[in-house]
Amino acid sequence: MSSPKSAPEMRDRIPCFRCGTCCIAPDISTLRKPVGVPCAHLRDDRLCGIYPDRPPVCRDYRPDDLCLALQALPPDERVPYYLAYYGMTDEAPAS
């Protein structure tokens, strides 16, 4: 009998939709990126401009259930949703 899949294995089954939200919403100290500000390396097409050389914090990021929820939203609502989900709305610059 095969064992049930562990949580990490299930998590890895969620694809990245390349929406770029996680490159805008959270602060990333390694990149000196504040909350709610696009990473300097994020391209206009929402892809990473230094993908082969992105830092470990980006390499280790894994899509999760939040990514699924984000894709159901209009693009301009994704960053606000991400910030609210993690209680960071007050840390973001006023829009």
Ligand code: SF4
């Ligand atoms: S928020 Fe999720 S789906 Fe969007 S780019 Fe980041 S990992 Fe991919």
Ligand code: SF4
């Ligand atoms: S370095 Fe690339 S993957 Fe990391 S936050 Fe910036 S654009 Fe996103």
